[in-house]
Amino acid sequence: xxxxxxxxxxxxxxxxxxxxxxxxxxxxxVRRHWLLLGGLGACGFTLxxxxxxxxxxxxxxxxxxxxxxxxxxxxxxxxxxxxxxRVNWVQIAGSC
Numbered sequence: 001x002x003x004x005x006x007x008x009x010x011x012x013x014x015x016x017x018x019x020x021x022x023x024x025x026x027x028x029x030v031r032r033h034w035l036l037l038g039g040l041g042a043c044g045f046t047l048x049x050x051x052x053x054x055x056x057x058x059x060x061x062x063x064x065x066x067x068x069x070x071x072x073x074x075x076x077x078x079x080x081x082x083x084x085x086r087v088n089w090v091q092i093a094g095s096c
Contacts, residue, residue: 001053055067
């Protein structure tokens with residue numbers, strides 16, 4: 001878990017200079033919803049990684065890799081089923 005945490009710290013340090021301007025422009029909205037965003041981020045980060053690495057104790061790395069690789073397609077399908085959101089060819093190509 002420490003390696004995952006350090007990987008995300010490194011990713012934030014790399015991405016922060018790239019997204020800083022957009023973050024500054026969107027800051028009023030972020031500040032208004034900081035508790036929700038923080039909670040979703042903490043749960044997503046903590047729960048996903050904990051469940052993901054715990055699953056490796058009960059199945060093979062191949063099975064977990066297949067599930068991880070299927071996530072983009074599942075998100076596209078779920079968005080269509082629940083919200084009727086359609087995707088374009090670039091999004092489909094990006095999920096392959």
